[in-house]
Amino acid sequence: MTEKNEKSKTNTQTKHLPKDAQVIMAIMKDIGITDYEPRVVNQLLEFTYRYVTTVLDDARVFANHAKKKSIDLDDVRLGVQLQLEKNFTTPPPREVLLEIARGKNVNPLPTIKPHCGLRLPPDRYCLSGCNYRLKALAKKTVTKPTNIVTTPTIKTVTSKHGTPQQNVVVKRQPGPVTNISKPGSVPPKPVLKFTATSKVVAKPAVRVTSGPGPTHVTPVKMEIDTESAKKRKREDDDYDT
Amino acid sequence: MAEKSTPLLAVLQLLRKYNLKGTEEILRKEASLGDAEFVNLDLPDVEIASILTAHHTESDPYSYESAYDALKKFIDSSLDIYKYELSTLLYPVFVHMYLGLVLYDHTEHALNLVEKFGPEQEDYYQDDLKRLSTVTKKDQIKGNNIAEIYSMNKFVVQLSRDASSQLKRFIHEQKTPSIILNIINNHIQLEVHDGPGRTQAQVRATAGGILGEAVKNENKTKVYYGLLKEPDIQMLTAPTEDEEEEETPDKPKKKKPKKDYNFVRKPKSDPNAPPNDRIPLPELKEAEKIEKGKALREASKRVQLGPDALPSICFYTLLNSANNAICADICDDSTMLAVGFQNSSVKVWTLTPNRLRGMKSAEKLQDIDKEAGDVLVRIMEERDRDTNRTLYGHSGPVYRVGFDPYKTLLLSCSEDSTIRLWSLQLWTCLVVYRGHTWAVWDVRWSPHGHYFASAGHDRAARLWATDHHQPLRIFAGHLADVDCILFHPNSNYIATGSSDRTVRLWDCLTGTQVRIMTGHKSPIFTLSFSACGRWLASAGTEIIIWDLGSGLPAAVLGAARLSAPTHALVFSRDNTVLASGCLDCTIKLWDFGSISEEATSEEAESNTMLQKDEKYLLRSFPTKNSPITSLHFTRRNLLLAVGTYEGSS
Numbered sequence: 001m002t003e004k005n006e007k008s009k010t011n012t013q014t015k016h017l018p019k020d021a022q023v024i025m026a027i028m029k030d031i032g033i034t035d036y037e038p039r040v041v042n043q044l045l046e047f048t049y050r051y052v053t054t055v056l057d058d059a060r061v062f063a064n065h066a067k068k069k070s071i072d073l074d075d076v077r078l079g080v081q082l083q084l085e086k087n088f089t090t091p092p093p094r095e096v097l098l099e100i101a102r103g104k105n106v107n108p109l110p111t112i113k114p115h116c117g118l119r120l121p122p123d124r125y126c127l128s129g130c131n132y133r134l135k136a137l138a139k140k141t142v143t144k145p146t147n148i149v150t151t152p153t154i155k156t157v158t159s160k161h162g163t164p165q166q167n168v169v170v171k172r173q174p175g176p177v178t179n180i181s182k183p184g185s186v187p188p189k190p191v192l193k194f195t196a197t198s199k200v201v202a203k204p205a206v207r208v209t210s211g212p213g214p215t216h217v218t219p220v221k222m223e224i225d226t227e228s229a230k231k232r233k234r235e236d237d238d239y240d241t
Numbered sequence: 242m243a244e245k246s247t248p249l250l251a252v253l254q255l256l257r258k259y260n261l262k263g264t265e266e267i268l269r270k271e272a273s274l275g276d277a278e279f280v281n282l283d284l285p286d287v288e289i290a291s292i293l294t295a296h297h298t299e300s301d302p303y304s305y306e307s308a309y310d311a312l313k314k315f316i317d318s319s320l321d322i323y324k325y326e327l328s329t330l331l332y333p334v335f336v337h338m339y340l341g342l343v344l345y346d347h348t349e350h351a352l353n354l355v356e357k358f359g360p361e362q363e364d365y366y367q368d369d370l371k372r373l374s375t376v377t378k379k380d381q382i383k384g385n386n387i388a389e390i391y392s393m394n395k396f397v398v399q400l401s402r403d404a405s406s407q408l409k410r411f412i413h414e415q416k417t418p419s420i421i422l423n424i425i426n427n428h429i430q431l432e433v434h435d436g437p438g439r440t441q442a443q444v445r446a447t448a449g450g451i452l453g454e455a456v457k458n459e460n461k462t463k464v465y466y467g468l469l470k471e472p473d474i475q476m477l478t479a480p481t482e483d484e485e486e487e488e489t490p491d492k493p494k495k496k497k498p499k500k501d502y503n504f505v506r507k508p509k510s511d512p513n514a515p516p517n518d519r520i521p522l523p524e525l526k527e528a529e530k531i532e533k534g535k536a537l538r539e540a541s542k543r544v545q546l547g548p549d550a551l552p553s554i555c556f557y558t559l560l561n562s563a564n565n566a567i568c569a570d571i572c573d574d575s576t577m578l579a580v581g582f583q584n585s586s587v588k589v590w591t592l593t594p595n596r597l598r599g600m601k602s603a604e605k606l607q608d609i610d611k612e613a614g615d616v617l618v619r620i621m622e623e624r625d626r627d628t629n630r631t632l633y634g635h636s637g638p639v640y641r642v643g644f645d646p647y648k649t650l651l652l653s654c655s656e657d658s659t660i661r662l663w664s665l666q667l668w669t670c671l672v673v674y675r676g677h678t679w680a681v682w683d684v685r686w687s688p689h690g691h692y693f694a695s696a697g698h699d700r701a702a703r704l705w706a707t708d709h710h711q712p713l714r715i716f717a718g719h720l721a722d723v724d725c726i727l728f729h730p731n732s733n734y735i736a737t738g739s740s741d742r743t744v745r746l747w748d749c750l751t752g753t754q755v756r757i758m759t760g761h762k763s764p765i766f767t768l769s770f771s772a773c774g775r776w777l778a779s780a781g782t783e784i785i786i787w788d789l790g791s792g793l794p795a796a797v798l799g800a801a802r803l804s805a806p807t808h809a810l811v812f813s814r815d816n817t818v819l820a821s822g823c824l825d826c827t828i829k830l831w832d833f834g835s836i837s838e839e840a841t842s843e844e845a846e847s848n849t850m851l852q853k854d855e856k857y858l859l860r861s862f863p864t865k866n867s868p869i870t871s872l873h874f875t876r877r878n879l880l881l882a883v884g885t886y887e888g889s890s
Contacts, residue, residue: 032371090386091679091699094393097717101701104715105752110706111521112691118649118664118671118707119523119691125710126672 020045055079302347305338306354308420313358315411322438323404329448330408330429332362333396336373337424340382340392348377365449365742365762390451390720390741395430397453401438405431432457446794450759451720451741460792462755464746466774467514469522469731513775513790515733520749522732523691528617529647536574539876546817548832548859552880557592558867559885569871569883572644577665578883579651581639587632587653589665596626600666621666632663634670641683646690650707654681660695662707676703676712683725687732692749694735696723702737704749714752718745727768736777738765744779746789756792760785769810769819776837780807784821786836795840798831798857809872809882818859820880822869828882830859 017025024044028036056071058079063071092100112119120126249272256265312334316327335358342351355374362370373387382388400408408431412422425431434457447454525533546552559566559580568581571592578590591597598621601609609619637656644651650671651663658681660674679698686693692713696702700719703712721740728735734755735747744765746756763781770777776795777787784798784807799807799821809822817834836857867884874880 031375091722094700094717094720097699097701097715101715101717101752104712107713109520109713109750110709112523112706114524116526120662120672121708121710127670 020048024048051083055083058082302342302345302350305342305350305420306357308415309335309338309354309358311415312411312421319407323401323407325441325444326398326400326404326438327408329398329444329453330425332366333391333398333429333453334421334424335359335362336370336391336396337428338420339373340376340388341420341424343376343382344379346379351377363448369451386721387451391428394452394720395428397430397432397456399432399434399454399457402433402435404438405433430456446797447760449762450743454759455743455757455792459754459757462748464755464789465513465515465519465731465733466729466789467511467731468774469514469517515731519733522689529690532574532647536876539574540814542877543814544878545815546813546878547834551830551860552813552818552820552874552878554828554862554880554882556864556867557881557883558864559870559883562885563887566870566885567638568641570642570644571871571873571881571883572648573646573876574648575873575875575879575881577644577648579642579644579653580883581642581653581655583638585633585635585637585639585655585657587635587639587642587651587663588629589632589651590629596628597630597665597668598622599625599668630668632668632670634661634663634673635659637680640681641685643684643686643693645686646688652684652686652693654684654695656680658697660684660693660705672707672710674705674710676705679722682723685727687728688730689732692728692732694726694728696726696737698722700739702726702735702747704735704752714747714749716745716747716752716754718754719743721764724764724766725768727770729770730772730774736768736770736779738768738779738781740764742781744768744777744785744787746777746792756789758785758787758792758794760794760797763806766806766808767810769812771812771833771837772814772816776833778810778812778819780810780821782806784810784819784831786819786833786840788840796836796857799829809869811872811874811880813874813880814876814878820872820874822872822882822884824868826864826866826868826884828862828864828869828872828880830861831857832859833857 021041024041028034028041055076056079059071059075062075062078063069066072066075068075120128123129249268253265253268256268313331316324316331319327335354339351339354342348342354352374355370359370359374360367369387372385373391376382376385376388382392412425415421430453432454544550544552557569557578559569562580562582565583566580567583570579571577572579576591576593576595577597578592580588580590582588589597600606600620601622605622606620609616613619632651632653635653635655635657637658639653639655642651642653644665649665651665652660653663654660658675658677658679660677660681661670662672662674663669664671674695677695677697677699681695681697684693684695691708692704692706694702694704700717700722702716702719702723704714704716705712716735716737719737719739719741720743723737723739725738726735727737729746733749735749736744737747738744738761742759742761742764744756744758744761745754746758747753748755758777758779761779761781762783765779765781768777768779775789777789779785779787782804785794786796786798787793788795798819805823805825807821807823809820811820812818812833813820816837817832819831819833819836821829821831823829864884866887868887869882869884871883872880873882
């Protein structure tokens, strides 16, 4: 009795399922798949809808191209073929494979040259190139004499409201050639003078001298943004004014 | 194209394919096919084959069933010595009858045929039949793999001379001989061999291939299955070793009590061994020579195994990776374990207290003393050590990982159709090898390093070298995807196992197939060569041991007992024990020493099959819910096994 009840229960449950889902379940039964999770039916349904709509969409495009009023069997055929070649490809047929193999296997095995270290393909086929990384703040280092005449970089700093506005202009004159990484050399340090004004626009007054600066070697930060304004201030304190 | 002239057009295309221009012209004139249809000839090969054969065999569909019935009755009533060989004919006849009916749109007859005679076919063909029976219309033949295989290739059936004459007599006696005769002429290749008819056991041993058995000529090439002459390695005397290790291992050691295959070196060369320069092999570098010396030293301390001395097994269980861990590999000196995962990562663990170190950065490397003796230790960064490392790079599940013989590189292959080479010192990916267009199921190193081979879904296996970005050889010939691949210990041959239930042996030098071995009743999942190189063990749901000299099976293990497929197979280092790991969570040990002895002693007799696997199974070790992923014998014959804990399901 209970079995009959259960059977009728499942029957009514399947009756509530949409017809398409019942079709999918019938297909599965036909192939012989009996054990599957219920979500499989949903996934197969989704796939079916997507596939059919893609094919019909393509068929409509073809029909429009051929100036036909409605979709024809040939259009659908073309649409199916398009899908087949794009998404449902199969491995190459045996004859093609045998042909390729015949062509490839004729070449003798290359001799192995004596070589120290790992034997790898040419560099452009390897992943052994230099990695590039972006740094948050670019550091400018003077590495060679440049013929560039003073390239003033003028940046204005606007600090957050509340603090008195300061316009800081940094003018950098490439002086004698120095490599910052070399210990003992003193790079030209710009000496800054800035005036604090309460007005929005202030005339910048800059005095640049090259000469012995502070002993510590720090490259000058040329990129200034609002967040580092405070940092800038700190560094400026190091300088002679 | 008009329906009537399709067969003629097919014939035209065939003539063109064979460059028979004169005949083509004459046919064109006589059949008055205009030149206008000249350009339309590009029918695919499958259709041509089906058109041409269909033209031949069109006959009354009702007679197919009765013809098959008659054939079955004849076979049942024939003498025992012929019966079993002839019964291998039933399946191909059945398949081609079905395809013929479908081709002629006699769908109901085709379905009736399947219903009536399908379940009677052998059980190893049932899967194929199920796939074939989804083909009900002529157009579907092209899309279905199995149908294509059967319509394009001939099924091979081996018969003794007497059996074949019996068969011919039966066919001529038939009132409607055309159907079966046509099928046999067009689709079946009858190989006649001299000798008595085979017994049921013998027939069953080699049955199962998707296209029947191997043609006799295919297994005639000489295969050099011996081992290469190892170069002189001056073994470094370790401080605590005794005087035995001072000589080079080249000369036969008479005072050594153990007779290992590694150390038996005859002064004259093994006739079955290939010359050392048959294929170019890399020379050993200093570090590699040291490794080899270590290997030989450890080999001398090996435990001799046998039916009385079974190996100890150390099982590594991977926890929390039930659906995640796919493959595992342990390096040759058993110090590192690599596992490939479903989420496309690869993890490497160290199995000893030595941690995995990374290499120093470039600046630090400039400062080290390059002439120091332990420079290889100095290049590693002391602070960068860990017990395990993760390698990211693949974009699909990783199906196989493999350490190279010298522990510097790791290979992995994945569903994303690439093979990646990783450095075990820098812990980054070095090269991505692209060549397969579909998933790569297996990748293995050659025992001498430098070469590796891969097997994929595109039914081809490829041979690569680490310094070439394209494959060196392509081994095409399998009818279904190639599931596993393995190098012979002498690196000259490659064995592949496939879903078409055949195991093939390929020559690396020429890229041609030298052996085809049928007999498996299921797809083949794993392969293993014996340490001497003469035997190949392959496992699907049963384990078959092949003699490479003849290409015939020497033993079939576990046919009755094993229900779950075996995914791990390994020979002990001294060739005495074969260990197999099954998906039913057991490790089984088989007595290979006696198998090889019996097989070599019976060499004089031909075609003797060994079926009793009861006496070869030494022990079976079950685990708790951990199917075996990989097995590995250490150099001292300790068996290491790796499995993932599945939990209760």
